[in-house]
Amino acid sequence: MHGRAPLQTQWQPFAGIDSGMNAHIHDGNLLHPPAAEDIIELDRTFGTRFLLFVDTEEEFDWGAPFSRTAHSVTALKGLEQGQAYFAAAGIKPVYVTDYPMLENEDVVAMMAQWVADGSADVGAHLHPWVNPPFVEEVTRANSYAGFLPEEVERAKLQALRDRIHIAFGQAPIAYRAGRYGAGPNTARLLEEMGFRLDTSVRSRFDYSADHGPDFYGMPLDPFWAGPQRSLIELPLSTAFTGLLRGSGQSLYWAAQAMGPMRAALARARLLSRVPLTPEGVPARDAVDAIDALLDTGSRVINLSFHSPTLEPGHTPYVRDAAELSEFYHWWEIVLEHLDRRGVRPATLARFLAAVPPRMQVGEQAACQAA
């Protein structure tokens, strides 16, 4: 087992140390499930929509130890082809972009054009091992920016934000930590730096065995984060599918502890955990996952993948031309299914417009007292 106490099927709202008088003991950090009042109810006119975030980053060997220098930025044609495909499909991707990409003039020129013509948004993506200042040791543990000392995470985030500002003439408002490495200070730092949205929380995944965050028990719905509750968290979408999906999380974790049981359940199509990405997830499973999310009332679906996947040979998911055409075939199936289910694409701006203003912390306390 993972040393977890009671198993649960859904996320449980944060109750706080004193859930009676002081409901605001929650510091807004991204590693704790939000308080019930911080869950965001999207405006009704939004309907049910999906967003696409692309982790836009250098190519490197995903199996090798992290390195400051062992990487390249060459997959521009793939990126261009991907953008053309998504634009034609009516999707405005959010390219959360990391430092090595911003150091490449050709990448910046290409993406600046997309931003200028309104066909894409650019956000921030932090790979601490290749993002200055270079002060920490390069280790697996230090690949999760959120668990670096606060001043190091802040300095790296600032360098990344400023570089994006210089490249595109506007500071980024959306962020995803590399390796989903949000930590206890991340939401506060993002608030300080004027970010409006974080999408680092990968609910239903636990990276703590690898020194990373544990998102077990986090919700799939967007919620307010940060001490000021001015940051919107939009978790990545992951569904449980299969005949036993109702008991999803608890059974999944119980089976995980029993090793081969998890694979057996998936093979028998009894229970699978399906993240909404073309990377390593068959289209049929993604379609089932979309249905599972819609059945449980999800109003926003958050899809993602990594930019090096857009050219053969850079990630484990697209190793040759055949797998690249499978990648696009995956999108054909998934986009057609989303359309059939009435789920339209949303731009980042459309999503933000659907988030009602959060009452100030003081206002809410007064409300509750009245």
Ligand SMILES: [Zn+2]
């Ligand atoms: Zn990344």
